[in-house]
Amino acid sequence: MYPIILVRYGELSLKGRNRKFFEDLLLKNIRSSLDGIPHGRIGKTFGRVYIRTESNWEQISRRLQRVFGIVSVSPVLKKELDLEQIKKGAIQVIQGQEAQTFKVETRRPYKGFPLISPEINSALGAHILNACPQLRVDVHKPDLVLNVEIRREGAFLYSRVIPCLGGLPAGSSGKGLLLLSGGIDSPVAAFLSMKRGVNVEGLHFHSYPFTSERSKEKVIELARQLSPYNTEGVFRLWIASFTEIQRALQQNRYPSLSITLMRRFMMRIGAALAAKEQSYALITGDSLGQVASQTMESIYVINAVTTTPVYRPLIGLDKQEIIDLAVQIGTYETSILPYEDCCTVFIPKNPATRPTLEQVFQAERELDVEGLVQESLAGIEVFELGKK
Amino acid sequence: MQNEIYLDNSATTAVAEEVVQAMEPYWSIQYGNPSSPHLRGIAAEKTMQSCRRQLAELLEADPSELYFTSSGTEANNLALQGIARIPFLARNPGHIITTPLEHPSVLNVLKYLETLGWEISFLTVGSRGEIDPQEMKTLFRNETKLVSIMFVNNEIGTIAPIQELAELIQAENKDRHQKILFHVDAVQALGYIPLSLQSLGVDLMTFSGHKIFGPKGAGLLYQRGKNRLKPLLFGGNQEKGLRPGTENIPAIVGFTKAAQLVTENREANVKHLQQLRRQLLEGIKDIKDYSIHNHPNGAPHILNMSFKGVRGEVLVHFLEQKRIFVAMGAACSSRRRGMSHVLEGIGLPADEILGAIRISLSPELTPNQIHYVIYSLKETVEEIRNIYM
Structure with missing residues (x-):
């Protein structure tokens, strides 16, 4: 279901001039941890790593949970830049998760999309409230955050954050x-x-x-x-x-x-x-x-x-x-x-x-x-x- | 391989050459399933029948009283759990008499039956594992349904007076509507003790193939008369539905051949084993501070001993360097759970349990090899004592 996995590595991004060394090593370790299982392109943008899955995101995320340096991973859904499609995606992403309260957080780097971020938030919030009557909105301490990113290539949605081991990439010390x-x-x-x-x-x-x-x-x-x-x-x-x-x-x-x-x-x-x-x-x-x-x-x-x-x-x-x-x-x-x-x-x-x-x-x-x-x-x- | 001296025949045995040969055709030539309607199947069925007949003859039982299983453990489970699953007994759990020295495949089943409401009484055992049949009489209750006692103890070789016990149970059963059944684990008895099931008066008896120079994966349960037990597995109608699953013909053929060999050669084997045992016991007298844990009239193939100050585990590893393989009396020394329940049961002090090794002989051994074993034991015990003291 999820074509992409988003990988976060918190501490590394603080490491000043060594940052590139740590990031390259982490990327190498991620590649090597995925040896022998199918996966698509592995890319790096803005302090995050994206991995294309082959409808095996659970298998990939289990491997990533053994890679030091990764703070957490999230499975990400991709939808066309169409509000109805994005609404559908929102329900898919939050389904099956235990939560009583939620909020929607939208970023819109692609300004060509007709709605601005707060409009998307409220459109999706209303849709979710309708579809999941047990959920309430809480913008301060929600159990669940639905993240939406509007990019030129499409809309990316995720809410699950799977904690990983943290630490520094294997081999980065002596x-x-x-x-x-x-x-x-x-x-x-x-x-x-x-x-x-x-x-x-x-x-x-x-x-x-x-x-x-x-x-x-x-x-x-x-x-x-x-x-x-x-x-x-x-x-x-x-x-x-x-x-x-x-x-x-x-x-x-x-x-x-x-x-x-x-x-x-x-x-x-x-x-x-x-x-x-x-x-x-x-x-x-x-x-x-x-x-x-x-x-x-x-x-x-x-x-x-x-x-x-x-x-x-x-x-x-x-x-x-x-x-x-x-x-x-x-x-x-x-x-x-x-x-x-x-x-x-x-x-x-x-x-x-x-x-x-x-x-x-x-x-x-x-x-x-x-x-x-x-x-x-x-x-x-x-x-x-x-x-x- | 040729210089190896294997003295752990109570754990398992090497498959006899004749047994391997007897099994050979049944892997890829006569591979049929006895349940198949065609000639390949019928040939397999005939093989099964002939094995069952031969075993019945060897054990002096009726072929219909023998049920093939996958192991001695399974046969013990089938006997004990099979009784507990009889609908009336499942609703009205009864009382079982046994000894604390039984094999885990009996003791752990009884422990499980306790959780289902069965009550278990243990006979007291002497310092060499002996029991008093008269004590059993004092333990009989109205609800007693079963007595389970092993024929030959696998760690110390003590032989239980099965004939006498069977007679006492039969006398007790005279006035009973619900008879007490008698189960005997004879895994270590076959080949060492004459077994005439017809006259012995035992209701259930367990055997295993790989302890008698046959293959692993072959066990046998004898049940007197018609089947009363309920199965543990459900499936086809093999073994009259008591033990479904396609018959393991190569293992059954091997088991039958092995049983035949050890039964036919029993007297000569026992005589030879007694000689080796005497030689060994005589030989280790030169070693200071040793103790023997066996009953003097026990099975001829099992010896259990400790040497003061020497840990069984260390002795096992030192001897293995000399290509001599013996067993530990206790599974592992540093963890309490490894203590042998048999050696604990006969009241051996902890240091002797930790020091215990078990030597179990096979008739293939020669006096020359035993001579080398004695020499190595002496040398090794001395070496270890020098290190530790």
């Missing part, structure tokens, strides 16, 4: 490396970073045979689910073996520190990989106080191994807020599959919640830290998930 565990939180941290334009790559630590092949499959699946949101629709996943480090840590004399030490190893390996791959940040799913390794003291001690910035987009979120986001992204169901990751197999009975640097320095003096880090890096595997 590269960041996410520590991806397979739990609920890290995919959400990836999503929120992608929302600000970060091209996210993942690093997962695998402790086979302490953990199963399935836990690796699970993380690969999570990476695949994240890929549509990421730059170019691709998510690159690094998998490093953590087995030798686990062995070393199990023989360490400080069992209560093992989680802290484990995290410090992960950070070191992550920072080394980030440097090699030109990532500007590490990203983690830490939420303050959630578990022993996420107390302020633990984060302090864990963070101390690197000067690479560490982004923690979930730091202020409650578990339920994180879960809601995971459900929205579509990673929740996979995240709760009961396969172990290397953190769950080795949880000590009483993990330290307030470790200190002195304690970890002492514990690490007995370990070949550099050797273990290099060994893990040397055996790293890489997967590219998503569009290819």
